[in-house]
Amino acid sequence: MSPIIAKSSRVRSTPFTSRIEKYGVQAYTVYNHMLLPASIKGVEEDYYHLKENVQLWDVSAERQVQIQGPDASQLTQLITCRDLSQAKDHVCYYAPIVDDQGRILNDPLVMKVKPDTWWISIADTDVLLYAKGIAIGKGFDVKITEPNINPLAVQGPKSFELMRRVFGADILNLKFFHFKNFQFDNHNFIIARSGWSKQGGFEIYVDDDQKGQDLYDALMKNGTDLNVRPGCPNLIERIESGLLSYGNDMDINDNPLECGLDAFVSFNPEINYLGKSVLEKQHAQGVKKSLIGLIINLPQISVTKHLPISLNDEQIGELRSACYSPHFQKCIGIAMIQKTKQKLHQPFTVNLDGQTVEVEMTKFPFIK
Amino acid sequence: MSPIIAKSSRVRSTPFTSRIEKYGVQAYTVYNHMLLPASIKGVEEDYYHLKENVQLWDVSAERQVQIQGPDASQLTQLITCRDLSQAKDHVCYYAPIVDDQGRILNDPLVMKVKPDTWWISIADTDVLLYAKGIAIGKGFDVKITEPNINPLAVQGPKSFELMRRVFGADILNLKFFHFKNFQFDNHNFIIARSGWSKQGGFEIYVDDDQKGQDLYDALMKNGTDLNVRPGCPNLIERIESGLLSYGNDMDINDNPLECGLDAFVSFNPEINYLGKSVLEKQHAQGVKKSLIGLIINLPQISVTKHLPISLNDEQIGELRSACYSPHFQKCIGIAMIQKTKQKLHQPFTVNLDGQTVEVEMTKFPFIK
Numbered sequence: 001m002s003p004i005i006a007k008s009s010r011v012r013s014t015p016f017t018s019r020i021e022k023y024g025v026q027a028y029t030v031y032n033h034m035l036l037p038a039s040i041k042g043v044e045e046d047y048y049h050l051k052e053n054v055q056l057w058d059v060s061a062e063r064q065v066q067i068q069g070p071d072a073s074q075l076t077q078l079i080t081c082r083d084l085s086q087a088k089d090h091v092c093y094y095a096p097i098v099d100d101q102g103r104i105l106n107d108p109l110v111m112k113v114k115p116d117t118w119w120i121s122i123a124d125t126d127v128l129l130y131a132k133g134i135a136i137g138k139g140f141d142v143k144i145t146e147p148n149i150n151p152l153a154v155q156g157p158k159s160f161e162l163m164r165r166v167f168g169a170d171i172l173n174l175k176f177f178h179f180k181n182f183q184f185d186n187h188n189f190i191i192a193r194s195g196w197s198k199q200g201g202f203e204i205y206v207d208d209d210q211k212g213q214d215l216y217d218a219l220m221k222n223g224t225d226l227n228v229r230p231g232c233p234n235l236i237e238r239i240e241s242g243l244l245s246y247g248n249d250m251d252i253n254d255n256p257l258e259c260g261l262d263a264f265v266s267f268n269p270e271i272n273y274l275g276k277s278v279l280e281k282q283h284a285q286g287v288k289k290s291l292i293g294l295i296i297n298l299p300q301i302s303v304t305k306h307l308p309i310s311l312n313d314e315q316i317g318e319l320r321s322a323c324y325s326p327h328f329q330k331c332i333g334i335a336m337i338q339k340t341k342q343k344l345h346q347p348f349t350v351n352l353d354g355q356t357v358e359v360e361m362t363k364f365p366f367i368k
Numbered sequence: 369m370s371p372i373i374a375k376s377s378r379v380r381s382t383p384f385t386s387r388i389e390k391y392g393v394q395a396y397t398v399y400n401h402m403l404l405p406a407s408i409k410g411v412e413e414d415y416y417h418l419k420e421n422v423q424l425w426d427v428s429a430e431r432q433v434q435i436q437g438p439d440a441s442q443l444t445q446l447i448t449c450r451d452l453s454q455a456k457d458h459v460c461y462y463a464p465i466v467d468d469q470g471r472i473l474n475d476p477l478v479m480k481v482k483p484d485t486w487w488i489s490i491a492d493t494d495v496l497l498y499a500k501g502i503a504i505g506k507g508f509d510v511k512i513t514e515p516n517i518n519p520l521a522v523q524g525p526k527s528f529e530l531m532r533r534v535f536g537a538d539i540l541n542l543k544f545f546h547f548k549n550f551q552f553d554n555h556n557f558i559i560a561r562s563g564w565s566k567q568g569g570f571e572i573y574v575d576d577d578q579k580g581q582d583l584y585d586a587l588m589k590n591g592t593d594l595n596v597r598p599g600c601p602n603l604i605e606r607i608e609s610g611l612l613s614y615g616n617d618m619d620i621n622d623n624p625l626e627c628g629l630d631a632f633v634s635f636n637p638e639i640n641y642l643g644k645s646v647l648e649k650q651h652a653q654g655v656k657k658s659l660i661g662l663i664i665n666l667p668q669i670s671v672t673k674h675l676p677i678s679l680n681d682e683q684i685g686e687l688r689s690a691c692y693s694p695h696f697q698k699c700i701g702i703a704m705i706q707k708t709k710q711k712l713h714q715p716f717t718v719n720l721d722g723q724t725v726e727v728e729m730t731k732f733p734f735i736k
Contacts, residue, residue: 004370006395006406007672008603009688010492010615027374030398033492033615038374100504105497124378124401126494129473133498136468136642137505235376247378247401274504304375320377 011035014060015150015209016216020230031061031124037232047236050199054158055231056219060150065120065128069142075135076118081256081273083266087112092177092192096256096264097127102275103255105130107246123246150212155201158226163202165222187211196233198241236323239332242365248321249291249334255279258287289338293366296331297358300324307353309335316341319352332366379403382428383518383577384584388598399429399492405600415604418567422526423599424587428518433488433496439508444486447502449624449641451634455480460545460560464624464632465495470643471623473498475614479547491614518580523569526594531570533590555579564601566609604691607700610733617659617688617702623647626655657706661734664699665726668692675721677703684709687720700734
């Protein structure tokens with residue numbers, strides 16, 4: 001018997017928990033002190049369904065850290081290595097959060113929702129406490145809160161048709177990583193064309209529990225013929241698509257350059273953020289390790305901790321996430337490997353956590 | 369079917385996970401991004417066993433935030449409302465972490481392990497990120513890390529005999545909330561007489577995975593006749609004993625005075641910490657709400673979110689944790705109630721999350 005998840009107030013339920021439990025949910029993880037479904041009918045069955053249909057994802061656990069006030073822009077820029085100086089309204093920015101050594105603390109989407117108000121849509125660490133610490137230490141004039149926003153993602157190829165039915169045709173004009181207000185039942189919802197899959201879709205920022213539940217029910221009702229059902233971020237799909245997971249593929253011991261996030265690291269002399277000089281130096285010298293894709297010649301795999309990879313008795317890196325990929329009919333994974341030990345597209349034999357296996361290193365993403 | 373917990377590297381396993389899974393574990397929660405057992409054989413069976421015997425608790429999830437360097441003492445004092453100026457070596461201090469509004473962010477044990485090195489043994493929030501933010505903002509000369517320390521608690525009335533057998537008779541001289549180095553298999557372990565139960569016991573700060581596993585096995589082997597087995601923090605025992613749980617009974621919307629932690633709030637004019645002026649004002653004026661015990665006339669109860677409590681259609685507070693208590697043969701709980709609405713030891717009828725029930729307010733702890 002697999003251990004069940006123990007519920008308590010500390011591991012928060014969401015406005016959608018009762019609905020997905022009524023439908024049936026097989027497994028949860030905990031993310032930002034909140035329940036996040038990890039499997040509805042099984043990871044592989046969910047994967048096939050997601051790639052063909054449309055799913056509603058209760059991603060309430062993607063909490064928003066709201067930074068508001070005269071110094072909000074200064075603080076938000078200081079803690080992220082991406083240049084936000086030209087940030088436009090209605091656009092989402094993938095912006096790693098860094099410390100004074102340039103190490104990565106989180107990899108959120110950042111949105112300027114008002115001229116003096118930012119939302120940081122976080123991965124699983126308490127960015128609120130970090131931002132609060134910096135703000136207190138620097139004496140910034142900001143208010144940092146976690147508003148009651150519970151994102152609901154609509155993902156999959158049929159998400160466009162479903163969202164059109166519920167929000168109207170204008171939703172189809174929303175560009176990738178843009179967001180705008182849309183109405184349902186006389187309520188405004190901020191909706192972004194985004195989501196943690198590459199199957200297309202939207203994220204709805206639900207700021208009213210009851211309206212959100214009504215919307216959930218309407219999406220389920222309007223999507224019957226589209227085969228809509230609850231879903232959740234899918235391990236297989238996200239690895240095939242090369243979507244990194246903070247806490248799995250990267251953590252506080254890595255920096256954004258080592259994670260291949262160079263495009264989101266600004267070296268603009270006008271921009272001031274923590275750890276910039278360290279990242280500049282690393283950028284000039286080149287990183288010593290980096291994340292790469294790994295094709296693993298095993299029939300199946302389950303990774304619940306970073307698995308050491310050795311070559312000729314020397315540890316060259318570690319496997320951080322992996323799954324069996326139905327698309328490639330092989331196991332694939334994400335590994336942090338010493339730069340000097342990387343050789344792409346050549347099968348070779350390593351020792352993976354004590355097991356001798358043939359692997360092949362490759363670039364991200366596995367599927368473009 | 370109750371949902372299972374999905375495993376991944378992000379929800380970290382511990383050096384003891386394989387052992388407790390081999391023995392059998394019924395439920396997990398996630399605490400500081402790590403697995404924390406919540407039930408081994410069932411919460412009530414675990415409760416009876418704990419009160420009579422001895423249990424090994426894998427509380428690796430009680431992570432240590434290590435603050436080291438010339439400014440370590442200044443930073444540690446700044447973020448906690450307890451006076452640490454007279455902190456002695458070898459003593460644990462329960463010391464709430466606060467923000468600049470005096471709100472509570474965590475309720476750890478704090479230990480000075482060297483003159484320039486503090487360990488903050490945290491509840492479930494990223495105190496490391498908060499401390500890091502403050503340190504960066506203030507320009508403090510400190511190094512803040514999470515060392516690979518995995519606490520193992522030995523709890524229950526027979527814990528003294530078991531620990532004597534393994535560490536020698538000197539362990540019995542350790543006073544409550546004191547810690548000292550003890551040897552096992554030529555390895556030094558910091559051991560405190562502490563733990564999150566009132567049944568007596570110790571917490572062993574394991575800094576070497578292999579040595580810790582050997583110790584675990586030795587404790588199991590030496591305790592056969594003491595009926596030793598794996599256990600975990602127990603919902604019933606901790607509520608009966610009035611042990612508060614951060615994230616359940618208190619959170620960032622409360623301050624330590626509202627949580628009855630007055631004894632750990634310093635008003636010493638020599639001491640400087642964040643939010644002190646706010647707490648001084650609250651202390652002078654009196655708090656508007658506070659935590660109290662609630663005896664609830666229901667045959668059983670399960671609390672997975674804060675449940676509103678209303679009296680004559682007016683909300684007077686909320687129930688934050690509760691359980692059926694075998695000791696009282698009634699349901700008991702911990703509630704945050706408006707000060708003006710508190711009346712002790714008088715049964716009266718309230719509306720609890722839509723249900724009409726008779727309750728009685730009482731002081732902590734239920735069992736002294």
